[in-house]
Amino acid sequence: MTESLREHRQGPVQLRGKQIPQSTTDERLLRESGDAEWVHSDPWRVLRIQSEFVEGFGALAELGPAISVFGSARFKPGAPEYELAGQVAQGLVEAGFAVITGGGPGVMEGANKGAREAGGTSVGLGIELPFEQGMNAYVDLGINFRYFFARKTMFLKYSRGFVVLPGGFGTFDELFEALTLVQTRKVQRFPLVLVGVDYWSGLLDWLRDSVLARGSISREDLDLIKLTDDADEAVRMVIEGLRDLSDEVEAAAAAESAGTNGS
Known part of the structure; x- marks a missing residue:
C-alpha cells in the first residue's frame, strides 16, 4: 500500500499518509521522560484512558455470555488454523455464546466469520498498532482501543472462557495474563x-518439566489448561469447565450457609 493510501486507526480517529504517527499511544505513555513535561500532559491522558473504559463498558454491558478466541493474525483464509477458528466459533454460538476476538485478520477473522455465519454476535476489540490492518469485515460490534490495558480489561470482564489457537507473542501475552490472574485469584477461574x-x-512439556519441576508453579496451575485438536471438543471443554465452576460456587455457598446456620 502506498504512503498516501495507508490507513491507521487511533481510537475513533482514522489517519492516512503523513498524518500517521511514528509511535503508538501506549509507547508514548510508557516512554521515559527526562523533563517534567509529563506532569502537565499525563493528567489529560488519564481522561483519554477513562474514556476508553467508559466506551468499552457501555458497548459490552448487554453482550451476554461470551467466549474470547485468540490466535495469530498471520494465518490466511483457507489455512487450517483459520478454518478451525471458524469451526470453534460456530460451536460456541450454537452453545449460546457470543464470540470476542481482537478484531484483526488471521485466526481472529476466522472466528468472527464463523460466529457471524452461525447467526451469533461477533465482537472485535481492536488495538492501535504501527502495522495495523484494521477491523476485519466479519465484526458486527467493534471497539478500537489505544491502550492495551484497557482492551485487556474488556476481554477479562466480558469473557466467561478463552479458546487459544496457535499464535505469537500477542497470543502468548493474552494466554499467560489470563493464567496469572486466575492463579493469583484476581479473577474468578474460567475455562x-x-x-x-x-x-x-x-x-x-516445558511448563511441566522445567517450571513445575523447579517449584515455580503448582500442579493445580497446570490443571487450569486443557488441550485438544478438535473444535467440537474445545467447545465441550468450555461448557464442562463452566458447569464445574458453577457446581463449585454452589457447593461453596452451601457450605458457607451451613456454617453460618450452625454458628
Whole structure:
C-alpha cells in the first residue's frame, strides 16, 4: 500500500499518509521522560484512558455470555488454523455464546466469520498498532482501543472462557495474563482451552518439566489448561469447565450457609 493510501486507526480517529504517527499511544505513555513535561500532559491522558473504559463498558454491558478466541493474525483464509477458528466459533454460538476476538485478520477473522455465519454476535476489540490492518469485515460490534490495558480489561470482564489457537507473542501475552490472574485469584477461574496439540505440546512439556519441576508453579496451575485438536471438543471443554465452576460456587455457598446456620 502506498504512503498516501495507508490507513491507521487511533481510537475513533482514522489517519492516512503523513498524518500517521511514528509511535503508538501506549509507547508514548510508557516512554521515559527526562523533563517534567509529563506532569502537565499525563493528567489529560488519564481522561483519554477513562474514556476508553467508559466506551468499552457501555458497548459490552448487554453482550451476554461470551467466549474470547485468540490466535495469530498471520494465518490466511483457507489455512487450517483459520478454518478451525471458524469451526470453534460456530460451536460456541450454537452453545449460546457470543464470540470476542481482537478484531484483526488471521485466526481472529476466522472466528468472527464463523460466529457471524452461525447467526451469533461477533465482537472485535481492536488495538492501535504501527502495522495495523484494521477491523476485519466479519465484526458486527467493534471497539478500537489505544491502550492495551484497557482492551485487556474488556476481554477479562466480558469473557466467561478463552479458546487459544496457535499464535505469537500477542497470543502468548493474552494466554499467560489470563493464567496469572486466575492463579493469583484476581479473577474468578474460567475455562482455558488450547487448540493445536502439535503447536502447544512443547510449551506444556516445558511448563511441566522445567517450571513445575523447579517449584515455580503448582500442579493445580497446570490443571487450569486443557488441550485438544478438535473444535467440537474445545467447545465441550468450555461448557464442562463452566458447569464445574458453577457446581463449585454452589457447593461453596452451601457450605458457607451451613456454617453460618450452625454458628
